[in-house]
Amino acid sequence: MIRSIETLLVDVPTIRPHKLSVATMRTQTLVLVRVFCEDGIEGWGEATTIGGLNYGDESPESVKANIDAHIAPLVVGMDARNVAAVMATIRRVIQGNRFAKCAIETALMDAQAKRLGIPLSELLGGRLRDALPVAWTLASGDTTKDIAEAQDMLEARRHRIFKLKIGLRAVADDVAHVLAIKKALGDGVSVRVDVNQAWSELEAVNAIAALEAGGVDLIEQPVRAGNRAALGRLAARFSVPIMADEVLHGPQDAFELACRAQADVFAVKIAQSGGLVPAREVGAIAQLAGIALYGGTMLEGAVGTAASAHVFSTFGELAFGTELFGPLLLTEEILAEPLVYKDFMLQVPTGPGLGIEIDKDKLAALRRR
Ligand SMILES: O=C(O)C[C@H]1C=CC(=O)O1
Numbered sequence: 001m002i003r004s005i006e007t008l009l010v011d012v013p014t015i016r017p018h019k020l021s022v023a024t025m026r027t028q029t030l031v032l033v034r035v036f037c038e039d040g041i042e043g044w045g046e047a048t049t050i051g052g053l054n055y056g057d058e059s060p061e062s063v064k065a066n067i068d069a070h071i072a073p074l075v076v077g078m079d080a081r082n083v084a085a086v087m088a089t090i091r092r093v094i095q096g097n098r099f100a101k102c103a104i105e106t107a108l109m110d111a112q113a114k115r116l117g118i119p120l121s122e123l124l125g126g127r128l129r130d131a132l133p134v135a136w137t138l139a140s141g142d143t144t145k146d147i148a149e150a151q152d153m154l155e156a157r158r159h160r161i162f163k164l165k166i167g168l169r170a171v172a173d174d175v176a177h178v179l180a181i182k183k184a185l186g187d188g189v190s191v192r193v194d195v196n197q198a199w200s201e202l203e204a205v206n207a208i209a210a211l212e213a214g215g216v217d218l219i220e221q222p223v224r225a226g227n228r229a230a231l232g233r234l235a236a237r238f239s240v241p242i243m244a245d246e247v248l249h250g251p252q253d254a255f256e257l258a259c260r261a262q263a264d265v266f267a268v269k270i271a272q273s274g275g276l277v278p279a280r281e282v283g284a285i286a287q288l289a290g291i292a293l294y295g296g297t298m299l300e301g302a303v304g305t306a307a308s309a310h311v312f313s314t315f316g317e318l319a320f321g322t323e324l325f326g327p328l329l330l331t332e333e334i335l336a337e338p339l340v341y342k343d344f345m346l347q348v349p350t351g352p353g354l355g356i357e358i359d360k361d362k363l364a365a366l367r368r369r
Pocket residue numbers: 050137139165194196245296297298299323
């Protein structure tokens with residue numbers, strides 16, 4: 001039985017300012033959810049977003065308030081061992097709130113997998129890989145600093161895929177910034193851009209032509225999420241793959257984008273999808289439609305990152321790798337044993353549940369009062 005649900009906000013400074021077209025992050029607010037079950041087992045989930053309400057339509061505070069006031073009272077007392085039934089009730093009764101739903105589903109699945117003594121990935125059909133390629137995002141706002149940062153990552157064998165955050169400056173300046181980085185890093189390194197919806201279709205046409213010619217190998221959400229037709233026209237026009245991110249809020253969007261061939265690649269995010277099972281469904285739709293997969297992040301900490309890793313480990317095809325570097329952007333570690341990043345990959349945890357152990361003293365010291 002689900003005995004109680006606790007929600008925590010944890011503000012952690014980032015290692016440097018992280019500049020997106022929609023926000024400059026200096027701290028990240030982790031939204032953590034802990035489900036206590038009658039049998040003594042507890043599960044953890046996460047509903048972290050980016051930049052308050054700058055990125056998505058749920059904020060850390062709204063997630064906490066809505067879980068505390070609406071979701072927890074709905075499910076306390078239900079059978080914790082029947083995760084599907086609990087989630088079906090939540091999805092029937094609660095509108096929207098995809099991040100909150102994801103955190104609850106993660107915590108319930110963490111608890112259930114611990115109960116069964118298996119890694120969470122095995123509740124989702126089973127893993128096909130034990131390690132995932134991990135991109136790093138260059139977003140210091142400064143070309144020279146970004147190049148130096150990328151070179152350090154290459155040398156440390158931590159990342160060899162780089163995603164550049166653009167869309168804040170004039171288009172020509174952004175293009176020059178990207179091409180300078182691509183030139184400095186060379187052919188063996190994958191350079192991609194994430195525009196976070198900042199361009200008009202016309203700006204996108206001109207910029208993508210230059211980026212494609214310069215060897216950039218992926219263009220993420222160049223135009224606003226509401227303009228799916230423009231995304232589809234860009235996907236048809238260019239050979240460099242166009243990736244859907246903000247437009248993709250779960251299986252229904254995945255289905256519609258796939259039907260209209262409006263993206264070449266899906267950035268699958270567990271929270272944006274509304275949970276771990278819906279994220280698996282987004283992956284299944286992509287695979288049926290011949291759309292390539294990328295494992296995305298909302299810059300979650302260790303809990304959401306581990307949960308994402310379990311989901312992405314079940315994907316048969318993951319052509320563009322992942323960007324599960326969230327914990328590495330933070331100045332504080334909240335796990336007793338950090339997640340393992342080595343040889344350009346994140347190791348998918350192998351222990352029961354999420355396979356992580358929270359440092360509770362650390363959390364107690366960091367949580368918002
Ligand atoms: O993809 C996004 O839009 C959000 C996020 C992912 C990596 C990063 O730096 O920001």
